[in-house]
Amino acid sequence: MNPRTRRRPVLPAVRPPSFSGRLHDARTATSVGRRLGVAFAVCFVTGLISHYLQHPPDWLADDLPSRPVWGYRLTQGLHVAAGLAAIVLLLAKLWAVYPRLFVWPPVRSVRHALERLSVAVLVATAVFQLFTGLLNIVEWYPWPFSFVPVHFAVAWVVAGSVLLHIAVKAPEIKAHWGRRSAGTLELPAEDARDRRSLLLGVGAAVGAVTLTTVGQSFTPLARLDLLAPRHPGHGPQGLPVNRTAAAAGVTAAALSDWRLEVLGPRPFVLTLDQLRSLPQAGARLPIACVEGWSAQARWGGVRVRDLVERAGGQPGAGVRVTSLEVRGAYRVMEMGQEYAEDPLTLLALTLNGEVLSPDHGYPARIIAPNRPGVLQTKWVTRLEVL
Structure with a gap:
């Protein structure tokens, strides 16, 4: 064959991956997301309490309350318990929405680019916050920065990113909040059953993580304290x-x-x-x-x-x-x-x-x-x- 007439190989067209799973949808993302939002809110509020009790500004130092005596025990126990639950919920949320990472074209407009950038910031800071918090409770610090000020600063970024995300997605969240999606027929029965099964599984995972760790602060459940790094009676x-x-x-x-x-x-x-x-x-x-x-x-x-x-x-x-x-x-x-x-x-x-x-x-x-x-x-x- 004449080398000049040899045809060049034809490269296959690049196509984004397709996803056939029915639960990678806005309805599932909304259901998991509202639970994750509650966990984030509890973490944020109790984290602020913890930070200002540890590092009060001068104007506040003399007015920090010494009562109730169990106040910090409650708020910090809630902080860690909600943070551990949020790890499970965040993984479920990311599973529900990750096909959207592969939408094509990846950017359709300036507004779409800004929206995707805001989501990237939200995901990155949320993952960072939860997993550095997890390593903190086992007292392992494989990073060169001081944990407390960085954790406090990133918490504000997460809070702002969540509020921005809610504002941008408000119409979609509203449409999928209840049993029926606005302007659409009721979803197929098999989808509803599968979604309930998924949410029950996520709830069971959150319950299992909570029951096996919360005993480190809620002593009536100390016997179930199997996964927490500390046991209240050991030492x-x-x-x-x-x-x-x-x-x-x-x-x-x-x-x-x-x-x-x-x-x-x-x-x-x-x-x-x-x-x-x-x-x-x-x-x-x-x-x-x-x-x-x-x-x-x-x-x-x-x-x-x-x-x-x-x-x-x-x-x-x-x-x-x-x-x-x-x-x-x-x-x-x-x-x-x-x-x-x-x-x-x-x-x-x-x-x-x-x-x-x-x-x-x-x-x-x-x-x-x-x-x-x-x-x-x-x-x-x-x-x-x-």
């Missing part, structure tokens, strides 16, 4: 520990000559025996951590407000607390007047009637009502009246 003295004395660099040598320094108009220093000789108080309070676990315990020690008063502090004074730990973002902690004056806020020396173990902050730690666990400072060595 030294029957309480979990996130940061051990060894991890914080608190050694036996550092504790051997421990003293409590209280700074104020009338500063003083106390040994552990002198601290134990002061009037003691007890309080049954939960300790609740940002990772979602919480547990209630009986604490004993000296009221912080009594130490502030002895140091010459005036009513309304706050307190700066310094730990023996050699490093850490929460080595120095400040509490506003609501916490400092609350009679349940203790410089605790005992836990459930026993002397604190080193991992629980021996010889003294802060325990206060409605307070994140990272601010219940362990290995306290200094109190400063503000």
